[in-house]
Amino acid sequence: MATIADLLTSKIPPHSLEAERSVLGGMLLDRESLPQALELLKPSDFYKEGHRKMFDSMLALFERDEPADLLTISEELRRRSELDEVGGAAALGELVEEAATATNLLFYGAIVREKAALREMIRLGTDLIGQGYENGQPAAALVEGAQRQLESLAKRTASALHEPTGKVLSGPELFALPIFQPDWAVQGLFSRAHQHMIVGPSQGSKTWVLFDFAIAISDPNCSHFLGQPVCVHGPVEIESWEQGQAEDIRRLQKLIRGRGLAGGSEDLRLVSDPPATLWDASYFGRRRRELQERGVSFYLIDSLSEAAGIELNDNTAYTEFWRSRVKPLLDLGITVVFTHLRGHAKPGVANDRDSASRGATQIRALSTAVLEVRQTSDTIFMLKHNKYRDSTALSFGHLELEGGNADDWIRLAIREDAGAGGKDSLARRLLTQLGRNSALAGTRLTRKAIEASLNDSSRPKAERVSKKIYEAVLGQMVTEGRFRPLKVGNADTWIWVGAAEGEDDESPF
Numbered sequence: 001m002a003t004i005a006d007l008l009t010s011k012i013p014p015h016s017l018e019a020e021r022s023v024l025g026g027m028l029l030d031r032e033s034l035p036q037a038l039e040l041l042k043p044s045d046f047y048k049e050g051h052r053k054m055f056d057s058m059l060a061l062f063e064r065d066e067p068a069d070l071l072t073i074s075e076e077l078r079r080r081s082e083l084d085e086v087g088g089a090a091a092l093g094e095l096v097e098e099a100a101t102a103t104n105l106l107f108y109g110a111i112v113r114e115k116a117a118l119r120e121m122i123r124l125g126t127d128l129i130g131q132g133y134e135n136g137q138p139a140a141a142l143v144e145g146a147q148r149q150l151e152s153l154a155k156r157t158a159s160a161l162h163e164p165t166g167k168v169l170s171g172p173e174l175f176a177l178p179i180f181q182p183d184w185a186v187q188g189l190f191s192r193a194h195q196h197m198i199v200g201p202s203q204g205s206k207t208w209v210l211f212d213f214a215i216a217i218s219d220p221n222c223s224h225f226l227g228q229p230v231c232v233h234g235p236v237e238i239e240s241w242e243q244g245q246a247e248d249i250r251r252l253q254k255l256i257r258g259r260g261l262a263g264g265s266e267d268l269r270l271v272s273d274p275p276a277t278l279w280d281a282s283y284f285g286r287r288r289r290e291l292q293e294r295g296v297s298f299y300l301i302d303s304l305s306e307a308a309g310i311e312l313n314d315n316t317a318y319t320e321f322w323r324s325r326v327k328p329l330l331d332l333g334i335t336v337v338f339t340h341l342r343g344h345a346k347p348g349v350a351n352d353r354d355s356a357s358r359g360a361t362q363i364r365a366l367s368t369a370v371l372e373v374r375q376t377s378d379t380i381f382m383l384k385h386n387k388y389r390d391s392t393a394l395s396f397g398h399l400e401l402e403g404g405n406a407d408d409w410i411r412l413a414i415r416e417d418a419g420a421g422g423k424d425s426l427a428r429r430l431l432t433q434l435g436r437n438s439a440l441a442g443t444r445l446t447r448k449a450i451e452a453s454l455n456d457s458s459r460p461k462a463e464r465v466s467k468k469i470y471e472a473v474l475g476q477m478v479t480e481g482r483f484r485p486l487k488v489g490n491a492d493t494w495i496w497v498g499a500a501e502g503e504d505d506e507s508p509f
Contacts, residue, residue: 014118015047019111025095026105039319040109045116050086184231196337200373205381206339210302212255212412214238218268227414234297235267241306245272258411277309278325301338315362322366376425427465427473430454435496444493
């Protein structure tokens with residue numbers, strides 16, 4: 001009988017060059033399939049070195065948001081001095097002839113991934129045998145290390161390793177099925193056992209909204225959140241990464257008093273300043289066990305940028321984070337809600353906080369609902385709700401934070417129609433941005449610039465501010481010392497003397 005050593009030296013590791021070529025050819029032939037293949041596979045999954053280099057080139061092009069076709073991949077390989085090593089441009093052309101169609105590319109991809117998993121098992125077993133012979137570590141330590149590696153491998157092989165199957169329904173069957181109704185936590189807003197996000201600019205009240213949601217869900221005495229009925233109550237855990245424990249407690253206490261409650265619910269738990277990110281396998285494993293043991297129904301994270309521990313610009317990385325960190329919690333029936341900055345500048349996008357969303361494509365795609373908070377003044381925020389918007393039942397208006405530093409309470413109030421006050425707030429926000437931009441450019445603000453920005457006919461009517469309103473607001477801002485008027489000939493101009501972006505400390509919160 002052959003020994004393990006004999007098998008390791010005589011056997012060829014598991015692989016399927018045919019499946020590898022089919023996948024690579026399919027990615028070349030059908031560009032729409034590229035994201036799916038990149039989510040399923042990684043370069044090391046390919047047995048043949050040339051195939052690994054081809055796949056890695058496609059991945060590099062995708063991450064740079066460049067098209068991946070025969071020409072661009074050939075040029076990328078040539079730039080890396082690897083084109084000859086993979087067989088030249090002719091080898092890429094031959095792949096297209098063996099291409100998998102869009103319908104079976106995932107099937108071949110699963111074969112490639114399955115073979116890679118088997119090779120990884122062989123490697124782990126070989127390493128463990130070698131470590132046992134070396135006898136340099138206690139057996140318990142070797143077993144623990146091997147268990148961690150096997151658990152990591154198990155997570156990766158748990159999904160998408162087989163051809164997708166599902167019941168195919170015809171038109172009559174589809175029409176006869178009842179319409180799915182979400183299992184609401186808050187009616188029309190957040191459903192249970194899904195991922196949701198609260199997104200907005202820095203200091204845009206995201207934390208206030210998240211913490212108030214925690215209070216509303218954890219306390220049976222709370223019947224509404226943001227004007228919508230609370231459908232279920234249960235244990236909530238907040239994991240806070242930004243404010244620090246003292247500030248977290250202060251905010252929660254003010255919100256609890258604002259709701260008229262005597263104290264916090266026993267079902268509300270706060271974890272501030274965690275010792276590690278969720279990407280840390282041991283920390284996440286411990287947190288998941290704790291959440292399960294406590295029977296936590298809602299896991300709230302403030303904020304994702306700090307908690308994830310990965311580069312959120314990388315959509316492929318976030319997909320892996322969702323599968324390995326979020327999905328296991330959803331499978332336990334835990335609802336995950338997190339805050340996230342809107343406007344993290346990323347390469348290739350203007351450095352405007354409202355023009356770029358860090359990793360927005362994939363994060364939003366994997367979120368069942370997105371609540372967006374847009375600031376119009378220090379205390380008023382416009383709410384926009386995406387997903388679940390198949391009716392007008394959830395027509396949010398403006399969120400107003402009632403209370404301030406002089407009070408020991410804060411209350412979140414919904415204003416269905418902000419009216420003139422909303423236009424005043426919009427004028428103030430736009431004038432502030434204009435003033436800051438003019439200060440950066442070393443110029444003065446003119447009436448022509450104000451009219452073009454606030455009241456131009458090309459702007460949507462809802463986003464325009466009339467001259468009557470913005471002149472009154474501008475006068476107030478002059479009185480407040482944010483603008484200084486200056487005559488240039490017969491023309492009126494204004495110089496911005498307020499705080500720079502991110503330095504305004506006048507918010508009462």
